[in-house]
Amino acid sequence: MTASAAPIDIAVSLMREGRFGDAEAVMQREVRAATVRHGHGSAAWASAQCDLGNILLNCDQLDRAIECYRQATSVPAHDRKEHLTYRLNLGLALRMAGRLEEAEAELRRGAEERRVFYGREHAGYAFGLEPLADVLLQRGNVSEARTVIEEAVRNLWQNGHDHVAAALAVRAEVVHAAGAGEPLFHGVEQLPGDAVARLADAVLLRRDLADPAAHRAVVATLAAVLQTRLGPDHPATLNVLANLANAGRDLGDQSGRVEAIRQVLASHDRQGRAEDALSAELGLALAYGDTGEEKAALRTYEAAYGRAQRIGRPELISQVLRNWGLALNEAGQPAAAERCLADAVTQAQRGADFEILGRAGVALGIFLQHQSRLPEAAKALQDALAALAPVHPDAIAGRGHLGAVQEGRTCGCGDTPRVVAEAFREFVVRRLPQDLLERFDVTIADGDFKIDVHLRREPTQDELERLHGVVQSALAEFRHRLKGQ
Known part of the structure; x- marks a missing residue:
């Protein structure tokens, strides 16, 4: 007999399927259950709030996630490590929301609490330094960011901790921002291959956090490092080249985009990876189309058709x-x-x-x-x-x-905005008490949803919270899916 899956595991599975509203509902029930069993403000309640915050964060509902993390940090520390995690999550969420002054304050406080709890030489302290350096960089305090990230890298390196990859990724951006011409990835030659691959992943994960142009410069440097260190056919190298192509598309560097895709395509051909090569060739055709090279695009589609036929x-x-x-x-x-x-x-x-x-x-x-x-x-x-x-x-x-x-x-x-608005409306109305809404109108203006709610009766506080939560879930789900994610 197998044990039942934990609520957070169920919620994560639903979220991965794109069912954001259902994922949130699972964790909302868990918060209510923790309140009933252990009381508001208990350690179990704080843990459930943090789990709910994690789901909301990954559903692009940053403000609600921040509130959950604040609730969790408001509970007196029953478990000091858990409390430090809640504090770190709060700082990270504030950073993601662009509330950098608040984020810096929380992360400074969290880093100091970690120093007191773990000690300066423990990796647990460095975990709080790395995001603090990131926020300092985003706020333009490059000098202090360099001091903080160097301490984090030194700590994690001495402890042999895998998280050094994430710290080195931030360090590369800080060094680039300083503009002194220093190597962005100094010391990488001393890392084993698997650690270099983790560094590549860490750099790519920062795409939505860093300045786009700066991130592309870091990724381009990393691609050259990986080709030398791991070889042109290593999965990490190919992944970085693919991301470099995407960055070229987003920033209008079409020639750089085409060149990166060509390198990926050549690698797949060398390795006999037919389906991956087909995917790369389709990307190359699209890139040619975006550059206005119509004939090259059509020739590439024809070649891709031949590949697809051979695959069958x-x-x-x-x-x-x-x-x-x-x-x-x-x-x-x-x-x-x-x-x-x-x-x-x-x-x-x-x-x-x-x-x-x-x-x-x-x-x-x-x-x-x-x-x-x-x-x-x-x-x-x-x-x-x-x-x-x-x-x-x-x-x-x-x-x-x-x-x-x-x-x-x-x-x-x-007609697309009208159709999207109607689908949004149906999503919300189906999830609320039938006698609550007199009218729920949705339009799209200035690239976002505009909502007009008319209630049939006086709602309870729970119903108001439910209405707010369902609307926020709809916003997250539709924005997410309509981006093709």
Whole structure:
């Protein structure tokens, strides 16, 4: 007989499936259960608050996560180590929310508490120094950030602790910010290969925390270090090159993006990794398209189609045909585009991936709609939507176009905000007492959701909290999914 899964494990599993509202509900129940069993302000209650905060943090609900961590830190320390963790989580969440002054205050306090508890030479102290250095860097205090991060690196290095990788990642950004031309990864040659790979992961994890241009400079330097230290075909090297390509796309450095993808593609070819090479070649075709190199993009799609045929998986062939068809249509070749898009649907029907089938069908349906072939477009879109999750980005685009088709219009490209708003509304209304809402209106303006709530009756405090929580969950879930994450 197996033991039941812990609530936090269930919540994490739900979160990984994109079911953010359900994940939060699991942990909200755990907070209530801890309150009933052990009392408000108990150690169990503080632990549950921290777990809820962790879920909210990963669902992009930073302000609510911060409040949970504050609640946890407000409890007198029954377990000093747990309390230090709550304090660190609070500081990290404040940093992620951009509330840097508050973050610095919490992290300074936490670092001092760690020094008193662990001692200056213990790795537990360095755990508090590394995020403090990061916040100091973000606040422009490069000199103090350098002092703090050097102490953290020295501590973790002497203790042989794996977390030295994260500290070295911050140190590289601090050294870059100083602008003195020092090597960003001094001492890396002394690390074993697995530690170098962990360093690469740590640098990439900082993508959303660091200044984009500075991060790209650090990643570019790291790519050169890894090619020398681990070799051009090491997984860590390839991962860094892939991220370098993404950074090039985001910052408009298309030539750097193309070069990074070429290196990845060459490595996969050397290793005989056919499916990875296909994925890289599709990325290369897209990069060529973004640079305006239309002929190079179409040649690359044709080469990718040959690769997919050799692999023989219909899902992969469909994916290539869909992307190729879209590019052909952009290039003003509608007849060739239609053949590719129709073949993409046929290939997807032979496979077992409903998402691939739905995406191919939506692409074909929108193409046919724009060609004024509305009955054919309606059929293609209806079939495609049956295969996709309702909040999938392609499903939302398809639903907007289908609505336009049913109204006799040849384009529904401007209908996406309305469709998204309606899906958001349904998400919230389904999760609240049926007699609570008189009206719940949702629109999208200035790139975000605007909500207008009219209540049918006076709500209880619990119902108000529930309404707020459900709306916040909807915001997190829709923003997350609509980014394609």
